[in-house]
Amino acid sequence: MSETHKTDPNIKSPCIRQCCLDDDEICVGCYRTMKEIMVWQQSNQSEKLAILANCSIRKKKHDFLHP
Structure with missing residues (x-):
């Protein structure tokens, strides 16, 4: 398993x-999506960083639509 494919428990x-x-x-x-x-x-x-970025975008959208 290459280094780039290992999971990261620190995130x-x-x-x-x-x-x-x-x-x-x-x-x-x-x-997050299911x-x-x-x-x-x-x-x-x-x-994981991409998932977190998507979560942040979704939260901002939600907060904008539901202040």
Whole structure:
């Protein structure tokens, strides 16, 4: 297994234990999709960082639409 494909346990999951999916199947607690939640543990550092970036975008969109 190459270094770029190893999982990175140092990047913490964004889960805040408020797991509930909205109508778009996005978790209202961490803003991950179901697929992102399912692959988190097997994801490498760059994949986890991409997931976190997507979560941030989704949260900003949510906060803008639901002030």
